[in-house]
Amino acid sequence: MKMKQALLTLTATAGLLAALPAAAQFQKPEDAVKYRKAAFTVMATHFSRIGAMAQGRASFDGAAAAANAEIVADLAKLPFAGFVEGTSGTEKGSPKANVWSERAKFDAGAKKMQDEVAKLAVAAKANNLDQLKAAFGSAAQTCKACHDDFRNP
Ligand code: ASC
16 A cells, blocks of 8 residues: 555656646756756767667667667657747757747657657667668658757758
8 A cells, every 4th residue: 555655646746747847847947958958968879879880880789779779768758848938049059949939840849759769769679770770760850850940050
């Protein structure tokens, strides 16, 4: 019974955290910017290790690919909470204002990316280079789509 109560509390807390407005999770807008950049940096580091295998720049290691893909799939859940109002920019790599004026489209792109990297994590477990290449390509396409539409070049 204690265990069940603890689980219920944990679930409720996690639900509450997800339901908080994104801005309320950070003390200052700069903290949100730092957070999302950090999440993307770690994600890109592990994604590009898979890319190196998919593109033949590194030899194929199924276990490493699966471990990297698992990290990417987990990290992909994090950065979007950091896109709080008032943090668009004009410098290279910063988000354009349309992230907020077209938020539904941005969120749909984020969801698509999360779905594709989740599929990549499944595909990577097959220990098959062709499957890895295909799933990597689909996932990379979702990164690029969002960069093309919402990121300053
Ligand atoms: C990467 C990485 C991205 C995507 C993107 C795909 O390895 O860091 O942002 O792939 O370049 O087009």
